Amino acid sequence: MNSILTRRQLLQRTACGFGALALQDIASAAANPLAARIPGMVPKAKRVIFLFMGGGPSQMDLFDPKPFIERKHGQKIDSPLRKEVTQIGTDQFLALKAMAPVRPRGQSGMMISDLMPHLATVADDLCLLRGMNADNPQHAGATLQFHTGTFAEVRPSMGAWVSYGLGTENANLPSFVSIQGGGVREYGSAFLPAIHQGTKLTVPLDSKTLPVENLRNVSENDAIQRQRMDFMARMNKRLVGDLHGDANMEGMIQNMELAARMQLTTPAIVDISKESKATLDLYGVGGKDTNTFGRACLLARKLSEAGVRFVQVSTGGWDHHGDIRGNLPKLCSQTDQPVAALLKDLKSRGLLEDTLVLWSGEFGRTPWSQDLSGKSPIEKHGREHQPESFCSWMAGGGVKAGLTYGDTDDMGYRAINGKVHIHDLHATMLHLLGIDHLKLTSRHLGRDFRLTDVYGEVVKEILA
Structure with missing residues (x-):
């Protein structure tokens, strides 16, 4: 909201939107759009750290192995696609087994790949969603939908909505920060006041570089x-x-x-130079593969601890249409240690219980292989996009720890139970922050808009 709104306009906004805010916060929201506000429900989380793995991590290789695909590796399987759907390089529909063993971890027995040995050590802190579902098979549209709830229109990002609803806990910092962010629409505020747009930070690799x-x-x-x-x-x-x-x-x-x-x-x-050596080593700062993303995750912890409401950390490279066997381990080696370190660091500081951490790509990848050249051996094949089902995980902030929710069919293509659409994920995230997703609205072009549009159900089964 803007400080030039009249009292009548404020009351109108409160009636048709802003229902998630307490009435006593309306005046402060008018004077200072980033003023911290009391949510309408008792929150489990005060802040969010969103780790976005752009490109589409392969859920079958990381969290959801399928014995059927393992047995059929290299053999032709029946296509679940409609006849009119064409996917380049997948006409043979050869089953492609996981790139590394995926084993039960921790007391919960959560399935995590050997490619993520550090994440495996915190399996009992995770809530794994194996029935995630999106609507768009292309990167740009799917990425926008994950960030904004829609894949076509210009809408506020989820960080901007959270800022709009809750403000910041530190008046000297933005309420929303995007580290290594992609396009501006991934952290933009659209028709919300510009103060809620994410502040973009780059990762400083030395003391002279300003983020x-x-x-x-x-x-x-x-x-x-x-x-x-x-x-x-x-x-x-x-x-x-x-x-x-x-x-x-x-x-x-x-x-x-x-x-x-x-x-x-x-x-x-x-400035991370004043962090202890133990902390820097924990995140992999200075490591050959982990330096950049380790610094980004450490920045996320520092900003969250300082009062930033929503921190988004983005990295790309997960789009493995070819040679997934050679390329997937590289991405895992860059991100696995820093991500696990972030969870361990938050937990040791007493921050994980009220910090919601979300890890996801925009979609997943197919259980059958893709060969763009049409001549490569299966060891050099990749995987095509798959929005029908993929894996995300959450931790802290009021979700059940050590829970695996949802499952897919024998082929790993469609969710057969525990299906969670992106709208449902957004609704659940806002619920954990104490916000009713039906009431956090903004009037634009004659109608009330919200992050979940006209959809979304809170996934109560994953709430602690």
Whole structure:
């Protein structure tokens, strides 16, 4: 919401949207869109860390092995696709077994691949969703749907919705940060106020690199910087007055004030050089394969601990149409240790119980092989996209630990129980944050919009 809204407009917004917010928060939301607000329900989670594995990790190779496919490896299997569906390089429909053994882990017996030995050590902290389902088989559309709830229109990302509903716990930091983010629509705010758009951070690989542009204060001292900010604020407010109110200008003023506060506080928060050697080693900082993603995950912990409401960490490369046997282990070696370290670090600091961690790609991959050349041996084949079923996992923040929810058919193609659509995942995430997904709305183009559109059911079976 913008600070120029009238009292009548505020009450209208409260009636048709913002129902997830307590009434006493409306005035503060008008004065400061990032002010921390009390959710409408008792929350299990206060913040979210979303680890996005762009490209489509292969669920069959990592979490959902199929004995039928193992037995049929290299043999032709019946196609479950409709006759009119054509998929390049999969006309032979050869069964492709898992790239490495997938074994029961921990007391829960959760199935996790040997390619993820570090994640295997925290299996009993995970809630594995094996019946995930999406609607779009293409990367761009599927990625947008996972981030925004739709694969066609320009809509706010889930981080922007969470910021809009709950604000930030630290007035000197954004409520939503995207580390190594993809396109702006993956962390954009669309028709929500611009203050809720994710602040994009790059991973600093040395002490000289700033994760945010213009983060350093170039003024001689803080007093001069304050004078400059006050002067610009007076000029901007005069312009707003001349225009009789302007939402974009109000948003610019708020963003400039936040930027000034970030220059004072953020450099220390994003500086990982003062972390202990044990912590750096835990995340794999300095490691040949794990350095970059280890730094990103450590940044996510530091930002979450400092009060950022929604931290999104993105990495790509999981799109293995060819030579999945050679390429999948590389991605696992880059991400496995940092991800497990993040969970262990949060838990040791008492943060995991109210931090919801979500790991997922935009879809999964087929149980049959793909050979783009049409001439490669099966050892060099890859897998095609599969939105019909894939695996995601959550941890902390009020989900059942050590639970495997959902299952797929013998081929690993369709969910046969525990099916969770992306809309259901979004509804459940908001529920854990204390927000009713039906009530967190924003009026745009004459209708009320929400993250889950007109769909979504809370998956109560996975709630602790």
